[in-house]
Amino acid sequence: MSADKQTSWSYAEGLPTEDEVLLRARERSFELGVASISPGVAAALTVCAAATKAQTVVxxxxxxxxxxxxxxxxxxxxxxxxxxxxxxxxxxxxxEAFHDAGIPGNRTRTISGRAADVLPRLTDNAYDLVFIDADKQSYLNYVEQAVRLLKRGGTLIINDALDQDRVSDPAIRNETTTILRQVGKAVRANKQLVSAMLTTGNGLLVAVKR
Ligand SMILES: C[S@@+](CC[C@H](N)C(=O)[O-])C[C@H]1O[C@@H](n2cnc3c(N)ncnc32)[C@H](O)[C@@H]1O
Incomplete structure (x- = not known):
């Protein structure tokens, strides 16, 4: 990456101003050892949610x-x-974060369990947006499930799709990077999807089900 590109990326990631609710949620993430989405991805998710006017999200x-x-x-x-x-x-x-943000309880459904066990229980063609940000080893399965869950016109968003700039380097072949490379290929090859790779955060792969 040229120095200018790096500067632009850092500039873009530094643009969002996050309120107390998000800062507290980030603090809790840190304490729990959870890697939360970057500020740029956070802003992009809000924009995608608003643009899609999604009613049902996984x-x-x-x-x-x-x-x-x-x-x-x-x-x-x-x-x-x-x-x-x-x-x-x-x-x-x-x-706690949803409560802090003043989100009414009936707007969130929190499900405890391994996604590979939970997703097959969710209804086909019933969701407007699916966001994937969990264990990378299972991403190919999650993408398959997401395509099943999405309505036509629904949006799929995959976080960390460039794996800290490792996906673009063919010499890097560790398990996670290889899986994320395969995920990108699978999404691009899927005739049901149109997609774009955004360089926000660690890469945000966005696709729409035709
Ligand atoms: C990167 S963090 C998600 C961060 C969150 N999206 C955010 O930005 O605030 C990944 C989460 O996936 C969860 N996770 C890992 N493996 C999972 C699995 N097999 N099924 C469901 N959740 C899983 C972890 O417990 C962790 O909370």
Whole structure:
């Protein structure tokens, strides 16, 4: 990356101003050892949620609620976020963040469990937006499930899709990077999806189901 590009990336990541609610959620993430989305991704999620006017959203990987709050802030007041996490302490922190953000309880459905077990129980073609930010080893499965869950016109967003700039380097072949490379290929090859790779954060792969 040229020095100018690096500077522009840092500049863009530094633009969002986050309020007390998000800063507290980030603090809880840190205490729990959860890697929350970057400020640039946080802002992009709110914009995508607002642009899609999604009513039904699935999040895979609640963490301490940073991404959930950002999604909910962009969604219409009637939208419901279903968020899945296998760690009960993370889910508790996410619920606290939703409460701090003044989100009514009936707008969030928090599900404790492994996403690979939970996702097959969710209804086909019923969701407007799916956000993936959990265990990378399972991303290919999550993408497959997301395509099943999404309505036509629904949006898929995959966080960390460039894996700290490792995906673009073919010499790097560790398991996580290889999986994320395969995820990118699978999304681009899927005729049901149109996609774009955004360089926000660690890469945000955005796709729409035709
Ligand atoms: C990177 S963090 C999510 C951060 C969150 N999206 C945010 O920005 O606030 C990944 C989360 O995925 C959860 N996770 C890991 N493996 C999982 C699995 N198999 N099923 C469901 N959740 C899982 C972890 O407990 C963790 O909370």
């Amino acid at each position: 999040e895979i990987g609640s963490g301490a609620g940073v991404s959930g709050v950002c999604l909910l802030r962009g969604l219409p007041d009637t939208a419901v976020l279903t968020t899945i996490d296998s760690d009960v302490d993370h889910l508790r922190a996410a619920r």
